[in-house]
Amino acid sequence: MPSLLKDPSTQVLELAAGRAEVVELDRDLALLLRSPIEQDTSRLGVFLGQDDDGTAYVGVVRDDLDPLGTSQWRTLRSVGVLLSDRDAGLFATMLGLANWHAVHTHCPRCGSRTDPDQSGWVRRCPQDESEHYPRTDPAVIMAVTDSADRLLLARSPHWPEGRLSVLAGFVEPGESLEAAVAREVLEEVGVVVEQVRYLGNQPWPFPSSLMVGFTSRAADPTLRLDMDEIVEAVWVTREELREMGTAGRFGLSPSVSIARRIIENWYGGPIDQQID
Numbered sequence: 001m002p003s004l005l006k007d008p009s010t011q012v013l014e015l016a017a018g019r020a021e022v023v024e025l026d027r028d029l030a031l032l033l034r035s036p037i038e039q040d041t042s043r044l045g046v047f048l049g050q051d052d053d054g055t056a057y058v059g060v061v062r063d064d065l066d067p068l069g070t071s072q073w074r075t076l077r078s079v080g081v082l083l084s085d086r087d088a089g090l091f092a093t094m095l096g097l098a099n100w101h102a103v104h105t106h107c108p109r110c111g112s113r114t115d116p117d118q119s120g121w122v123r124r125c126p127q128d129e130s131e132h133y134p135r136t137d138p139a140v141i142m143a144v145t146d147s148a149d150r151l152l153l154a155r156s157p158h159w160p161e162g163r164l165s166v167l168a169g170f171v172e173p174g175e176s177l178e179a180a181v182a183r184e185v186l187e188e189v190g191v192v193v194e195q196v197r198y199l200g201n202q203p204w205p206f207p208s209s210l211m212v213g214f215t216s217r218a219a220d221p222t223l224r225l226d227m228d229e230i231v232e233a234v235w236v237t238r239e240e241l242r243e244m245g246t247a248g249r250f251g252l253s254p255s256v257s258i259a260r261r262i263i264e265n266w267y268g269g270p271i272d273q274q275i276d
Contacts, residue, residue, distance in 0.1 A: 001045050001058070001119050005036040010056045012036050013048065013090055015098050016065040019073040020091055022083075029079050031087040032072070033057070046097050046120030048090050059094035059120075061101070076205070080256040096205030097121070100134045103207075107132070135208055140180045141168035142214040143262045144193055146221040146235060151266050153241075153250075154189060154233040163251040164232070165259045168211070181214050189233050190224025193217060199265065202258035211258045215266075238267055245271065 004010045011033040013020060021032040040060045048057040067073030076091050083091065097120060104123055107114050112127035123132045143166050144152040153164040169184035171177060178196040185193050193216035204211045223233050236244070244250035252271060253259035264271055 001047065002041070004047065004056050004058055005040050005045065007056070008035045009054075010036050010058055012040060013057065013059045013094055015059060015061050015094050016063070016067045016073065018095060018098070019067045019075055020094075021067075021072050022074050022079055023072070028084070029074075029082040031083065031090060044098070044101055044116060044120065046094060048093055057090055059090070059097070061098050077254055077256060081254075092203050092205050096136075096203065096208055097134055099205060099207035104132060104135075137209045138171040138177070139168060139204070139209045139211050140171060140177055140184060140214060141166060141211050141259060141262065142181045142185065142193075142196075142216050143199070143266050144185055144191065144216050144218055145266065146218045148237075150221075150235040150237050151241070151263070152189065152191070152218070152233060152235055153263075154230045156229065157227075157231050160251075161232075162249055164234070165253045166262055167230075168259070170209075177212055178214070181216055185216065188226050188229045190226075191221070192219045194219055199262065200258065204258070213258050213262050215262075241267065241271075 012035065013031055013033055022029045023032050036058070044061040046059040048059050050056045076095055080088050080091065101116065101120070101123070105113060107125035107127065107130060109130055110125065110128050112125050114123040114125050114132060116122070117124040117131070121134065124130070125132070152167070154167055155161070155164050167185055167188055169180065169188070171180040172183070175183065181196045182193050185191050195217040197215050199213040199215050201210060201212045221235060225231070225233055241250065245252070252263065
């Protein structure tokens with residue numbers, strides 16, 4: 001890291017309060033990357049990779065800036081879909097690592113304060129010399145359909161009315177991904193599912209998850225909601241989903257999310273609806 005931060009060809013991504021600065025590029029956006037400056041050496045730094053041409057990318061976290069009042073500083077949720085694959089990958093990796101560093105400042109073994117090491121990919125305890133690595137929590141997210149090919153959409157208590165999505169939940173110790181799908185659906189809406197099939201996955205650094213997507217089929221569509229987890233759930237046809245969206249009675253997940261892609265995979269194509 002010291003040598004990279006002395007090299008003017010190094011490209012630096014700044015992160016402040018979970019936001020990065022972006023610039024307009026035609027109809028899309030791009031991360032504002034810059035050469036290293038002296039202040040970077042005193043900030044948390046993370047090596048983010050290297051291009052085929054040898055250009056190195058480094059992320060730094062700054063706490064001396066409040067980006068909320070400046071429109072060019074944006075969250076990954078708001079701009080991820082507009083960034084190139086490279087920029088989205090840089091942003092997601094840096095955000096995930098910054099979140100991990102922020103909440104793993106002390107050793108879980110002895111309580112001593114840990115230090116960043118290995119270019120930001122490890123935290124080391126100087127007291128007992130233990131090493132601690134970034135954490136990723138696997139979570140499953142699933143499309144549940146019934147025999148009529150209706151899709152199950154639901155709303156958790158902390159979501160506003162009209163905001164519906166597919167079910168999701170964290171994988172528990174000792175269970176497979178498929179078992180987690182079946183358990184979550186049964187616990188939340190009382191439905192037994194079959195034919196659980198892998199669909200795709202997405203890193204989700206909010207703060208540190210890997211979302212693994214599945215499709216599944218309900219053995220019986222009868223719903224029995226756990227009201228602590230789900231306050232509303234409905235089966236919808238494609239026509240009903242279209243009508244709900246047109247009437248403003250349904251808010252989709254952001255287009256950057258795997259939830260949106262799972263719904264559109266069932267729907268048969270993109271759904272033209274903008275989400276803030």
